[in-house]
Amino acid sequence: MVPALIGLLVIAAGVAVGVAVKRRGPRVAAIDPFTLGEPWRRHVAGALSAQRRYHEIARATATGPLHDRLDEIGGQVQQAVQECYEIARRGDELDDTLRRFDTNSLRHQLDRATDDTTRASVQSQLDAAQRIRTTRDDTDGRLKLLTTRMGELVAQAAEVSVGTDTTDELGTGVDDVVTELEALRLALNDVNHTGRPASSP
Numbered sequence: 001m002v003p004a005l006i007g008l009l010v011i012a013a014g015v016a017v018g019v020a021v022k023r024r025g026p027r028v029a030a031i032d033p034f035t036l037g038e039p040w041r042r043h044v045a046g047a048l049s050a051q052r053r054y055h056e057i058a059r060a061t062a063t064g065p066l067h068d069r070l071d072e073i074g075g076q077v078q079q080a081v082q083e084c085y086e087i088a089r090r091g092d093e094l095d096d097t098l099r100r101f102d103t104n105s106l107r108h109q110l111d112r113a114t115d116d117t118t119r120a121s122v123q124s125q126l127d128a129a130q131r132i133r134t135t136r137d138d139t140d141g142r143l144k145l146l147t148t149r150m151g152e153l154v155a156q157a158a159e160v161s162v163g164t165d166t167t168d169e170l171g172t173g174v175d176d177v178v179t180e181l182e183a184l185r186l187a188l189n190d191v192n193h194t195g196r197p198a199s200s201p
Helices: 002-024 040-060 065-101 103-112 116-161 167-194
Strands: none
Touching (some): 040 065, 040 116, 065 116, 065 167, 103 116, 116 167
16 A cells, blocks of 8 residues: 555656646746847847846945836836847848848849849838848947937936935836836738748748
């Protein structure tokens, strides 16, 4: 009886461990700006730098309500950095897509084309490349502005740490940045899934 009971307990423990492992889910990949090309690497590095400065300010703040509120807002700062990284990865993918278009070759093909069907096909690819280029440049500009805004919010956090309780405004500002970053990331999803050269599989 005892060995059988021990065996059942071992099996049950194994099942419990298996369930626990399944519940953990996938781990979030570490943010590494050096996996990206420019300017995306620079944007992510700027966001990470702002986050480090923010955490230094929060840790140096005396224990109390201000410290607790800064810690709470720190979670939103982390989300902003993660969103920035995801956008930068998508921007980097757009750069890869643009390189595959080889617009110089397409322009030569357009110049040499003698029939309307070929000209229409090549022109369509050039138009697609231009749309992706526009999206890529707009994303670059917006991400640069939002990472700059993160730096401004860090400066505001420094004021809070010395007793100027503007944590409501600070929290709202960080929330606004996160919201804009989320919207930008979602807007890029369709571009990354459909904005590929006509010759791609």
